[in-house]
Amino acid sequence: DIVMTQSPDSLAVSLGERATINCKSSQSVLYSSDNKNYLAWYQQKPGQPPKLLIYWASTRESGVPDRFSGSGSGTDFTLTISSLQAEDVAVYHCQQYYSPPYTFGQGTKLEI
Amino acid sequence: QVQLQESGPGLVKPSETLALTCTVSGGSISSSGYYWGWIRQPPGKGLEWIGNIYYSGNTYYYPSLKNRVTISVDTSKNQLSLKLSSVTAADTAVYYCARHKYEPGSQPYYFDFWGQGTLVTVSS
Numbered sequence: 396d397i398v399m400t401q402s403p404d405s406l407a408v409s410l411g412e413r414a415t416i417n418c419k420s421s422q423s424v425l426y427s428s429d430n431k432n433y434l435a436w437y438q439q440k441p442g443q444p445p446k447l448l449i450y451w452a453s454t455r456e457s458g459v460p461d462r463f464s465g466s467g468s469g470t471d472f473t474l475t476i477s478s479l480q481a482e483d484v485a486v487y488h489c490q491q492y493y494s495p496p497y498t499f500g501q502g503t504k505l506e507i
Numbered sequence: 508q509v510q511l512q513e514s515g516p517g518l519v520k521p522s523e524t525l526a527l528t529c530t531v532s533g534g535s536i537s538s539s540g541y542y543w544g545w546i547r548q549p550p551g552k553g554l555e556w557i558g559n560i561y562y563s564g565n566t567y568y569y570p571s572l573k574n575r576v577t578i579s580v581d582t583s584k585n586q587l588s589l590k591l592s593s594v595t596a597a598d599t600a601v602y603y604c605a606r607h608k609y610e611p612g613s614q615p616y617y618f619d620f621w622g623q624g625t626l627v628t629v630s631s
Contacts, residue, residue, distance in 0.1 A: 443623075445603075447618065488554055490554075492614070499553055
């Protein structure tokens with residue numbers, strides 16, 4: 396199984412400031428045949444299901460504010476929120492879909 | 508917009524079988540562009556993929572659960588189902604069904620729509 400490890404486990408950021416969450420995979424999730432990173436990011440607010448934010452490591456899902464961005468390649472990835480809003484308080488999860496079983500990181504709790 | 512809704516018992520006794528149904532609306536479960544999956548989340552913990560299914564019946568299961576899991580699809584009802592046998596307290600979790608983006612010839616990718624989830628508690 397590909398193990399996904401997020402850091403930090405929790406993070407407190409002031410409103411308007413930048414938030415950065417990291418995700419590391421135990422093996423590369425970059426497919427050489429299409430040069431795509433098979434990694435997604437999800438946002439989960441309390442009592443709600445996860446919501447897809449980013450796929451292919453850096454492609455924003457339709458409707459996701461552009462303050463959310465994803466970067467990285469191979470085994471190291473980053474989710475950045477450029478200017479934190481109150482509604483961004485949530486747990487953020489990364490997920491690899493390079494190969495089954497599809498595995499998630501442990502989650503990063505973002506607070507203000 | 509597609510919507511998914513899980514249903515089933517909220518309490519299951521140890522050693523019995525957990526059975527859940529997910530009803531899909533706003534889209535066809537027979538669409539060629541999607542698998543349909545089950546993911547669970549124990550209280551206060553992270554997400555764990557259980558398995559998924561294509562409308563044709565092709566399935567992937569998480570290896571450590573494979574001996575206990577059955578996922579099926581009923582295209583006439585636009586539903587998918589999960590059965591997990593011989594449950595223990597470790598199977599207590601919120602169970603989600605989700606749509607799993609797919610391109611024919613490839614493998615399933617990310618989960619783009621999720622149900623609200625249903626809490627299943629294993630207890631006598």
